Amino acid sequence: TESLKDIMDDLSPEARKLVAKVWQLEREHLHVKNPTLLTDEIVRATKELAK
Amino acid sequence: MKLLKLTLDNFRVFYGTQQLDLEVTPDKPAILIFGMNGAGKTTLLNAFTWALYGAFSDDVEHQERVINDHAWTQTPFGGGVSASVKVEFEHEGLLFTVLRTVTTTKNAEEQVALAPKLIVTESERGASTTVTNGQDRIQKILPEGLRQFFFFNGERMERMFTGDRTDEVKQAIKTLMGLEEIERAIATHLPSASRKLSRQIGSSGDGRLQALMVEQERLEQHKLDVHKQLLQLSETAGGYEREVEAANQALLANGKAAPLQRQRAKLKVRLDELVTKRAERQEKKRELLARSSFLAFTGGIDNQVLDLAEGMRKRRELPAGIQRDYIDGLLEDGLCMCGRDLPEGSQARMALEERRYNAGLADVETRWMYLRGKAADLTLARADLLAKLRECVADVEEIESSIRQIDAEESDIARELEGVDVMDVQRLEERRKEFDRKRLDALQQHREAQSQLAELDEQIEKVKRQFHSARVQDEESKRIQRQVALVDEVLSAFQRILAVKTEEVRQQLDQKVKSVFGRICIKPFTPNLTPAFALELVNHSAGVAAARSTGENQILGLSFVGAVSELAKETHDRKQKTPDAVLGGGGVYPVVMDAPFGNLDVAYQNDIAESLPKLTSQIVTLLSKSQSRGMVLDHLGGAASRMYVLRSYITNTDADEDTITINGRAYPYVSHGEFNHTVLEEVTV
CATH class of the missing domain: 1.10.287 (Helix Hairpins)
Structure with a gap:
């Protein structure tokens, strides 16, 4: 009975931003060209959000 | 994905170069190909999957013999010989050519398995480029896990959704709907981001966090090992299951058994x-x-x-339901509700004041109630x-x-079979029994590995919780702790999102299967896609699972294929309209289908023939002469852009030559020739 909205509402503002960022990165298929690039991008975004 | 052309060169029964033009119009989405048993219908179906994935279906014998037998025997020792399949198709506005070739120098009488070479080219407005990783590109257009829905044999369709295959189906559907993007984040990228962050604690950081990080990495490595073992066991059990199935088929072919x-x-x-x-x-x-x-x-x-509350009430320790305002009024007037005076210091006044105190707890009483x-x-x-x-x-x-x-x-039944006085049957039954036992053993080990995985997951969660809640002193460690907690929060959100999205897809697919099935089958049955993605048929006049006949199973399978196809197309269309939507996935795909009718009776054949052209925007159907009589040909022929006959040349002159009548004209179907091979001949539509 859970909806996408319920899940997003439960998250901290930083986590909400990071979910959107990771989803966008996955859709760009970055990992096909460079497997570590996507992980590095997630690490960079995380450091930005949780200083 | 719109198929345009298939070119075969010395591929199995097809000698020399043969070409199939596959372009269709929207009002005539079908291509019909007629051929006798052994003429190469299954080979033609497999030509697509071999070109795209380098794989044959299980029912293709002598898979190493890719090069046409006649071409092989004609080649002198030391001479070069090759075979190839080329598929040309259009996808999302680009033209693709997929060419898979085997080339060898003949050094022996028999062919051996060869590694094929793949070349994929992509062209847009005339400019053509070779795709560097061709197989990857094909995977992105139509993932191999999905080929079972778009290239299949009608007689084996029910295997698509029975028994142990439901997991595979579920995974394939998720891939089709773009959910693998979320799965990839959960399985690979977020855990490795979390690891990368925790490793930055460094030797000068908090010792407790370091120890927890090392422990988590150890557990995750162990989990990977168990997961690998799980996949192997799954494959092993599948292999044994195929052996059991082969023994079953052999027993079925034996008159006594x-x-x-x-x-x-x-x-x-x-x-x-x-x-x-x-x-x-x-x-x-x-x-x-x-x-x-x-x-x-x-x-x-x-x-x-x-009991406690009741006791307090009896001892008058529980407040009564009289409002404090009311008692205040009585005290102010100095007159009780029973008419007695309430002078200062009197016992009656003191009793009422005590009651006033209790009345102040009216809120408490409400809570008690x-x-x-x-x-x-x-x-x-x-x-x-x-x-x-x-x-x-x-x-x-x-x-x-x-x-x-x-x-x-x-x-x-097993005992009776063992008692059948035929050596072959006894041997087959023993073989079947042995493989079935091995299959059950592998499944048992599989279950054990699964529970081990669940246990490891719990341990990893526990270590994560300890990592998040550990009290650390230095600022740098605190910051890393916050960052790891953020990644873990996102990871668990994605796990919940995946569950929600998977359920959404299942419900959509369930609705689709019901509507497609309802169009084909008139019986009072309703298909139902269970939460485990298994497909069942419910007899709603009795409210119980229906015992399925071969015919119903086949219609169920077709409905499933049609539903998957429709759902993929709708998702694709929606994505075109709103390119910024969060989900990817979907697509428009052709269906290539061998033996669409299996051994169905005429009524079912007509039902299916009528519904096939509506399944998808391009459907290539491979039929035998016996499957294309009367109304079946009327239904399918009316929807066909092109038709072909697989003309079989045979060396056995004792066998009669034969023709097939299409639209009132006779076309050669079986002819005598110098060697056994098949030629594709187009029929005028």
């Missing part, structure tokens, strides 16, 4: 349904316990609370939970008793 074997096949269908039903019941019980098992521990507590109501609800909820659990247990027991009965019947 066939009746018993048919009986056994019926039992197997019933058994599969019962096992699925049992799993669902057990899942329901687990769900009930996960959500409401705390109720079991409230028994007695509520009564204690009520509320609690009493809730306690009564608890009693009801407990009784309800108990009733539901009992129902689940009774259902499971009933199902298990049916399973035991079927097992006993199956054992009787």
Whole structure:
């Protein structure tokens, strides 16, 4: 009975931003060209959000 | 993905170069190809999958013999020889050419398995480029896991959604709907981001965090090993299952064993349904316990609370329901409600003042009242939970008793088969038994590995919680702790999102299967896609699972293919309209189908022939002469953009030559030739 909205509402503002960022990165298929690039991008975004 | 052309060169039964033009118009989406048994219909179906994925279906014999036999025998020792398949198609506005080739120097009488070479080119407005990783590109256009929905043999369709295949189907559907993007984030990228962050604690950082990080990495490595083992076991069990199936088929082909074997096949269908039903019941019980098992521990507590409250009420320690304002009025007037005077210091006034104090706790009383109501609800909820659990247990027991009965019947059949006075049958039955035992062993190990995985997951979660809550002193470690916690929060959000999205897809697919099935089958049956992605048929006049005939199974399979196709197309269209939508996935795909009617009776053949052209925007159908009579050909022929005959040349001059009549004209179907091979000939539509 859970909806996408319920899940997003439960998250901290930083986590909400990071979910959107990771989803966008996955859709760009970055990992096909460079497997570590996507992980590095997630690490960079995380450091930005949780200083 | 729109198929444009297929070119075969010395590929299996096809000698020399043969070409199939596959372009269709929207009002005539079908391509019909007629051929006798052995003419190469299955080869043609496999030409697509071999070109795209380098794979043949299980029912193709001598898979190493890719090069045409005549071309091979004509090649002198030391000479070069090759075979190839080229598929040309259009996808999302780009033109693709996929060419897979095997080339070798002949050094022996027999062919050996060769590694094929793949070249994929992509062109847009005339400019053509070679794709560097061709197989990857094909995977992105149509993932291999999905090929079973778009390139298949109608007679084997029911295997698509029975028994152990449901996981595979579920995974393939998720891939089609773009959910693998979320899965990839969960399985790979977020955990490795979390690891990368925790490693930055460094040797000068907090020792406790470091130890937890090392422990988590150890557990995750162990989990990877177990997961690998799980996949191997799954493959092993699948291999044994195929061996059992091969023995089953061989027994079915044996005159003496066939009746018993048919009986056994019926039992197997019933058994599969019962096992699925049992799993669902057990899942329901687990769900009930996960959500409401705390109720079991409230028994007695509520009564204690009520007794306590009642005791306080009797001892007048519980506030009465009189409002404080009212008592204030009485005290001010110096007159009690019973008419007695209330002078200062009198006993009556003191009693009323005490009552006034209690009346101040009216709020407390309201809560007591509320609690009493809730306690009564608890009693009801407990009784309800108990009733539901009992129902689940009774259902499971009933199902298990049916399973035991079927097992006993199956054992009787096995004993009878072992007693058949034919050496072949006894040998086959022994072989079947041995592989079935090995299959069950592998499945048992698989279950053990699964529970080991669940245990490891729990341990990893525990270490993560300790990492998040550890008290650390230095600022740098605190910051890293926050960052890791953020990644873990996102990871668990994605796990919930995946569950929601998977359920959404299942519900959409369930609706689609129901509507496509309803268009084809007039019987009072409704298909149902279970939460485990198994497809069942419910007889709604009886409200129970219907015993499925071959015909219904085939229609069920077709409905599933049609539903997947429609859902993929709708998702694709929606994505075109809103390119910024969060989900990817979807697509428009052709269907290439061998033996669409299996051995169905005429009524079903007509139903299916009528519905096939509506399944998707391009459907290539491979038929034999016996499957293309009367109304079937009327339905399909009317929807065909092109038709071909696979003309078989045979060396056996004792066999008669034959023709096939299409649209009132006779076309050569079987002809005498100098060597056995097949030629594709187009028919005028």
